Structures are given as structure tokens and as C-alpha cells.
Amino acid sequence: MLVAAQENVPIDPALVDLYKDLHRHPELGFQEHRTSGIVAERLRALGYEVTTGIGRTGVVGLLENGTGPTALLRADMDALPVKEDTGLDYASTATATDANGKTVPVDHACGHDLHTTCLLGAAEVLANDKTSWSGTLVLVFQPAEELGAGAQALVDDGLFDRFPKPDVVLGQHVAPLPAGKIAGHAGASYAGSDSLRIRIVGKGAHGSMPQSSVDPVVIAASTVLRLQTIISREIPSTSIAVLTVGSVHAGSAANVIPGEAELQLNIRSYDEATRQHILDSVERIVRGEAATSGAPEEPTITEIERFPVVVNDADALAKTLDAFAAWLGPDKIMDPGAGAGSEDVGILATSSGAKLSYWLLGGTDPSLFTTGDMNDPALLKVPSNHSPHYAPVIDPTLGIGVTALVTAARTWLPAG
Template identity: 45%
Template sequence: MTETDIPRDVLRSALGLYLDLHAHPELSGAEARTAAVLAGRLEQDGCTVTRGVGGHGVVGVLRNGPGPTVMVRTELDALPVTERTGLPYASTTAGVMHACGHDLHTAAASGALTLLVQSRDTWHGTVILVGQPAEEILTGADAMLADGLYERFGTPDAVLAQHCAPLPAGTVAHGRGPVMSGSVALDVVIHGRGGHAGAPHLAVDPVVTAAAVVLRLQTLVSRETSPTEQVVLTVGSLHAGDRPNVIPDEARLSLSVRAFSDPTLKRLMAAVERIVRAECAASGCPKEPEFTVTSQSAVLMPDAAVSLLARQSHEEAFGPHRVTDWPGSTATEDFPRFAADGVPTAYWILGATGVRQWRAAGDGITPVPPNHSPEFAPDVRNALPAGITAMAAATLRVLQAPSDTKGKT
């Protein structure tokens, strides 16, 4: 199966879906329209469709006789980003954008399913296409599983997913280890004692304490982590007060840590708490700081055997020169949740950057717009056919593989 095998009507339909979703993005937990559009497409392809699984989740089941069950996961949600691509099909929703490519993933998954419908004489089994809500806030996979995803629709023999990234459009990349890091996001409240800006000695300024915390946290990477280990710590927000002449009572920070092992994440979280408590003590804060974990994700480590099947199918579809190695990314996903109870998974990276963007970045200074950027704009003419082909070829290969080649690492 190659890109040239995609019938024009299939590609045209998938492109129409992509343009529609890109122009009408919805935030995590509010994906009602997106879910309805995907559900309609799945019903057109003959799937038995269930809506409202774990929120706005959509499950389409395509049965084709006895055989393995392969689940294809795509995501429905967008980001609170204001689009600056200048595309004619840019977002029409103020302050919301498909800046991570979930629209591309969904269109590619839908197109792949249509190809499988049209080639059902070549395979047997069941394909489950899952449109997952709330991936960006790392809650959608858990919500769908808690709503009985596997109990209601069957535990799959393998789960497949792909995610676009700023690699050359028309290529795919596979990891030979962790594909994405695990993460923990944390909210911290630092309690001070408010007062007059002209009498700071009568107050305990939480802004100064928070500033010291932010600076000190940077040493967790630079001085407490081996240079050979990939770790990222980011303080994404710091809020305190609203007037220049008032020292506030508290400061609030939101931060995230990312690493490629659970022990490292635990070490970092303990160190974060140690530093925050120590800086609060040094400042004489009247109350202990508060810590709230807002999200967590596991390290994304696909199954070796199923990943090999997917990679082999891609090398046959695209040629080995268009299938590369992925070094791992400190982006995070909740996709590892679908590996619950030992379900094997495969996950690969789909190139999305066009030639024009690569040339613009040729000076080595101007970066290619990455995911989550207001300028992120996949080269849909090349990325979408490749995404359809990659997902269809991998799904077909897993469906046709002997049962003893799946789930063995």
C-alpha cells in the first residue's frame, strides 16, 4: 500500500474533513462539534458508532469476521492559541487553534479507515477507531477507559497512533526506545503576609519568595541532573497581586517536569517540594506552601514487536529512505494509558513540515514553527496522504500478522 493507492475520492473526503476541523477547533472537554463530525464520517463508512464515551469521545467499530482487534486512536481537541498562519482555512474560533495537528491525525485516521473498508477482502478482524477528547490536558484517555472503553468494545490486540511533528512532510519516524517523556504538572501556592508597598518590613512578600523559587528550581536540571540525562523543568505561570502599591498575601506558580523514567520524575518532584519549602522557610512565610498535582503522564514506550510490524509496513509503503529514527521527545501524551493490562501499542511520528518552511529555516537561525506555535501549519498536501497511508498500512499489517508476533518484546 502506497500513497498512489489512495483513490481520489478518499483523499478528497479526508482533505475536506481536515479543512473543516482546522477551521472549527474546540478546546479540551468541549469537542462536541468535532466529535459529531467524526461520528458522521464513521457511520458513512459502515461503523457502529457510540458517542459520549468518557466525555465527547467517539468509538467506531468496523467488524470484518473473526480475527484480531486493532484500535486506532486519534485526538479531537485543540489549544488555546490564536492562529497566525494566514491560511485561507484558518481557525474561525477566536483564541483557539489546532496548533498540534489533531485535525491532521483525525483526517488521516478517517481516510485510513475508508481504505480498510474498501479493501476488506484482504483482512479479517475488527478495527476500532477512537476519537479521544481532552488529550491536551492529559485526561481523555483515562476518562474513556474509566467509562468502560475496553469492557464495552473489547480489549484490543494492539493500539496504534501517530503524531505529527516538524519533520519533512511525507516521512515517518520510529523510536527505538521511549518516544515521549513522562511528566508531572504541579500547582504551588506560596503564602505570604500582605501589606503596604511602602512598609515592606511589616509584610512577608510572596513575590520575592516565588522569584527565588523560580531561579532555584533551574538548578535541578543544571546542577542536580546528569548532563547525559534528558530532563526539562518549566515554570509556565507565576501570578501574584494586581496593584503596584500592595504586597499580596500569596503567589501561585504552575510548573511541569519531564523525564524519561518514573524514578527520575519522582526525584524531581521531591526536589521541587524541598526547594519550595526551603525558600518559604528562608522568607519566614506564615504558612506552609500548598502543592496540587494537576496532571501526570507516563513515559511513552511502545511495544517492540508491534512497532516493528508498523515500521516494516512503512518501509514497504514509503521506501526505507523515508522512514527514519526518532530520538525521543520531551513532549508528553496520555496515549500510554491505553497500554493498561499489557495491551501492546505502536506510536510513530508523522512529518508535517513543507519544503517552503524548511527553506525559510535554512539560515540555521529561524526555527521551523513547532507544534503549539501560532504559526504551526502542516503541509497538508504531503502530510495527509502520508498519514493516511502510514495508518492504513500499519493497521493492515497488524491485522494480517500471525498472533504470536504481537505483544512480544
Template identity: 55%
Template sequence: MVIEGLAAIREELADLYRDLHQHPELSLQETRTAALLARALRPSGYEVAEQVGGTGVVGVLRNGPGPTVMLRADFDALPVREKTGLPYASEVRATDKDGREVPVMHACGHDMHAACLIGAASLLASAKGEWSGTLLIVFQPAEELARGARDMVDDGLFSRFPKPSIVLGQHVAPLPAGFIGYGSGPLMAASDTVNVTLHGRGGHGSRPEASVDPVLMAANVVTRLQGIVAREVSPSEMAVVTVGRLSAGNKPNIIPDSAELGINIRSAAEHTRTLVMEAIERIVRAESAASAAVQEPDIAWEESAPLLVSDPDATATTLAAFTEHFGPERILPMPPVTASEDVGVFGAAIGVPTVFWFWGGIEPDVVFKALAENSIDKLPANHSPHFAPLIEPTLSTGVEALVIAALAWLDS
């Protein structure tokens, strides 16, 4: 059986994971990580291409007639200062795309994703007698900017390499380690980000009447935005509006000329997405006019990820394989989540189904205790400076899940 080879490579994969975790790289800067993954993939006999869609890495393994199955992992990190206290914790600092020096951490588990895909690719390559078809291994950059998948597609991913009949992917989550979480149909929300600049007229803090205060303008915008979900979106619809960045000025006694806001929205339906986007623009422009702004606000929509749909029929097939391998007691149904992923771009680009699942990375007893105490939200989750999955059984479970899912779609 393919999985039997895992024991021989488990420590090597753990070392790879620790290396990736200790040396994170921001989106669009993942050069060391990409080179490391390409180097780890080649010994298994894959045709390897680098710099696909920026720093993306693609591996192809042809093994006779049969379907082409795509396995995908992302590998970029976040501007977060790690607080896990682990011996392999990141101390990396880097310059982000806006020129700011920031701490860097694998706070979303993409290092675990990448290590698991290397493991699965290795096991499948070493057991070619048990399957037939083609494996397309895709390491995707810049997921945190919701653009890496689109960049790879635009760079000819499906014209330069075999076109898959299915896209398979997974995400580590604050679930009990060793467990698989699944959903069918709409699984993860669409995400859109807008950057807003409000224009005032600066002056001395002692004479606000001689100025147009963009800080007050921005504060009113932030407050008013909270009414969109509360009063404009139906209670039966999911939507989230978050102002994650607000910056203005350099000194307490100086009223600045401008204020900037970074706003993110999540939605689960296209009509809700459109409603929220239009409401944000309306509120920003109206508050700017009400505050006598010296010019119209700048509104720039940037990062965008579509609603992620795990194809129901394909999910059922994959889930059946998971249930047989892991046992029904380790399979957990999950509701749709408000986080987002751009993996759906791949399948949508060529009209093939996507199957996406979660797997756990936290000590099971800790999770079950939190559930019993209704304190699940207090557990370190993705994007937290305290989030770092247990290496085992998380690593083995992630490798096994990718292998089992691939074999469910390859010819045997």
C-alpha cells in the first residue's frame, strides 16, 4: 500500500516542515521556499518547473494512461510576529510590498501544507505500480494576497502542463489533530479588499476649525460601515465587513491631510457581494461629502478571491475514500466558513471540479475540552501569532489525506 512508505520519510518531512516554519517568506517573495520545494520534488522523478506565475513550482509525473489529478498546496507566510515559543519559531523580518519592515511568520499553516504535499508526491512516485495516470503537483505562491492561483493560470499553467480532471487541496485548521473536516457545496467565503484614501486639509491641532479633519472623517466611516451587515444584508445571508487598517498622521498636535483605510469583506453569494461593495463606496463618498472633503476619496478594489465550492459529487467520492481509510469516527462535518481561499480559481478556469477539505492540527484533548466549555474561539487559530500545528499526527494525517484523495481519482 502507498501509505506504508510514510514511516521511512516521516522524520525527513518533519525536518522540512521545521525549516519552512523557521524561514517564512511573504507573498511574492517566496524564492527560498520555492527553490527548497523544487529541490525536494526532483528526486522522486517529477518534471519540475519553477517561476510559474511568479514563484510557483509545478511537478508532473506521467505514469501511463489515465486521468490527470492535480494536488495543490500554498506556501506563502504572513506579516505576523511569532509568539509560539517553539525552538524553531521564526525570527524573520522582511520588507513588505508597501516598503514597510514587518515580522514574518507561517501563521496560517502553509508550511505544513507544503511539507505534506512533498510527502504525498514522494509516496505516490515510489508506488507507481499501484496507480495509473498523471500527477500534477502545484505549489502556489501568494495565496494570502488572493492572487497566486490567478497568476499561475495566467502564466499558462493549463496550457504548459497537463490539464487535470479534478483539483484537490486541503487546509490545516484548529480542529483536533488526526481528524478530517469536510463540507459539500459552498465551503469558504468570497473575499474582496478595498483601500480607501480620504482627503482633508491639514493644520494645527489647536485650530481644527481651519482644517478638514480626515481622522474624524475616517472614524465616522468605520462606524457607519458596521451598519451594512446589521441593516442592509438579510439575516439569512452571510457577510462580514472588517476595517483591518486605519492610518493617519504622524504627530498628535497636527491634523493630517489624509487618512487611509483598508477594508475587507466576506460574502457567500454574488448578490450579497455586490450589495456590500456598493454600500461601502456609497458610505465612503457620502461621509467624504458630509465632512466637506477637499476632493473625492480614492477607492481602489484590489485583492479578490471567489467563493470556494467543494463540488458535491466529487466531494462524496473523496469522502468515501477518507472514511474507508481513516474511519468514520475521524471525519467531521463542517459548516461553511467565512475565511477565504483562492484555490477555486484553478478548477473554475478550466471547468473541472474542486474538492477541498480541512484537517486538524491541535491536541485533540485541548479541542474537546474547549468544545465542552464553549471556549473554542479561545484556541489559537489561523493567522494568530500563537498558531503552530502539532507536527504529529498533523503531518502524517495531511500526507495520508492527499495520497488517499489522489488514489480515489487515479486509475488503479
């Protein structure tokens, strides 16, 4: 039997088998049909009232146990279009068709398979011991977190009209921190993210006759350089923001000036005023560079995806982390500071009026670290989420993850 570290809570080896099975069979956002079927079947067997198909492929399990508050526990289920390169004997070789009709490799490179398994493990513990808590559990297995669309899809499909509104939203995300440690930051914890697609229209011509063209490659190049000045020259040094141009596409031959170019960029910010300033500046620069170059059409700017800032309620997070410290020991609890990664879990809290308590679950072999804190140089070397080399160590991560969710639920739904 596997045992959750620091706690005599046995974990059924079948839960390890489930994790490996989910890892072998990842599914892209809004395609989590197999995963949601497994989740629904297991919740029904435990006595939960189960609703499927919410937000397209989401699953909600409801369990009422006397009077008391309502806690929503959330796990995301989707995977990434990444080719796994971990060498594990349960590595994914799956492929899928993405939204553009392209066949892509699929990998649980962000650990959502672990999130799903942990919440199913916690669901079992809580269902089998109703004397340890009182109130209402709403377990949400969310689709399409990687698309930034899953949480909103649940809300739009009536999540908080069809089920009790929670007093608190609880959840966790596995991270490249030492397994056995838990990290949480109060306030703005994870950045808001805006991804944009920019289409620049020029006038094509033969490469030997540039005077007949309006070169979109030159416009794109000058736009990329100018965009970098938004952060370096327009945002106060006391604010934190990132602007990355991650994709530049134009043309297909060395001696042909193409008719258009495309940029894709991503913005990370922590407050609405900074975000809006950056978005306004992007539009000003993109349109200005095109106009200055004599472009025959105005460029188009299209939103690809958006994640709002994740804001942990300070009191709610402290309550949860205090319970973890009493269980694991205070030396196992860290403050990672505000992270530049993005999440859509906050939508579930803001849409319901609930407090959010969201934490990071260490999932990397502790022997790879020296100090094991946020200054450890190993943090820059170990594989991180979204890497083809990323996969959490099962023991003790799975045991800690299950027990963390159980501990949080019992903290917020105390027995009468």
C-alpha cells in the first residue's frame, strides 16, 4: 500500500493504476469524453449525485451531508498538444485532431491527470467517512483549462444555477517544486493572460522589385521591436508585466515579398489598469506601424484566449495553509510569490461570489533539490509544466495531493 507522506492515510494501489491509465490516454480541451466517463462512473459508485455534459464535457458530483457550508473542489481534466518525451513505461503515445483539423500528439504535460486522480481519491475518502465533515460537497471536474475556456463554459451552462453556490472554491495544481511541499500565495497569485493574433496586410511583389511592394515582413519586424517598448518604456518599474511575441509567419520563398504576415503574442499582467494600457498600446503600435508603411488595409487584431488574474482570498488561503501546516509541518509550506503562469479557476470563485483558496502541490523528486525553497537553483533546471519531459513523481505526490484536498474539505466543512 502507498501511504500519503507524513500521514497514515492508505492509498489504494488502484488509484495509482487510474493515474497511469489517465496519463496514457490524454484528451484535448472539450474532447475529454473518455476521462469524463471514468470520472462519472467512479463518482456514481461512491454515492454522489452526478451530472455530465456540463460545459460540454465537464462533470459535477454533489454530496450533501447534513447542515453546514458548501465547498467546491475543482480539478481540470484536459491535456496539451505536446509529444511526450519522459521515457516512462506509461507515457502517452496518443494523438488527436485539434480545432484546426490537424492531427497532433497529446500529453498530460501539465499534470491534469494527477489533479483528476487526486480529486477522485479525495471523493472516495470523504464519501466513506461522513462523520469527519458536515455540509455540501460540489466536486467539479473541469474541461478545457488549457484553452482558458473551461471554467467560463461551466458558468455559462448554469453551474451556479443548477448546483449550490459555494462558500469557498478549493483546488491545487502540481508544480515543479519538491514533492511533499505545498505552496500558496495570497492576493494576485497567477497572472492574467491575453493571447492575440495580428494579421498585417501589405502588397506582394517579386523580390527584385521591392518598390512595387508594401512589405509586410518589414512592417512585422518593426512592429515586433516597437512592441517591446511597451514594457520597457510605458509600464512603471513598480508594475509587473510581460509581453512576448511567440510566433511570426510570412511568405514561403526567398525571392517573393508576401502579401501578408501574422504575429501571435502573449501578454501577462496582474491588474486591470496595466492590462488595458498594454492592450491599448498594442493596438496603437500595430495600426501605427501599418499606417506609416502605407499598408493598403488596416491590420486585424483577434483575441485567441484570455485568462483573468487569479486572486487568492488572503484569509481563506491562510485558513487552508494553516491546516496543511498542522498536518505536514510548517517547514513544508512555502510562499512562491506571484507566478507568471495563468489559470481560469478564479472564474469559478468570482462568478459565484465565493472565496478562493488555491495552492501548488510539489511534484518533483526531492533529491534533485538542495535547499528545497524558492531560491533553489534546481527550479531553473528541473522539467516544468508544459515541457515534453514533465511528469510528477507518483510517490509521494499522489498521496499528498489526495490528503491535501481531504484536509481542505474537512477544514471548511467541519463536523458539527
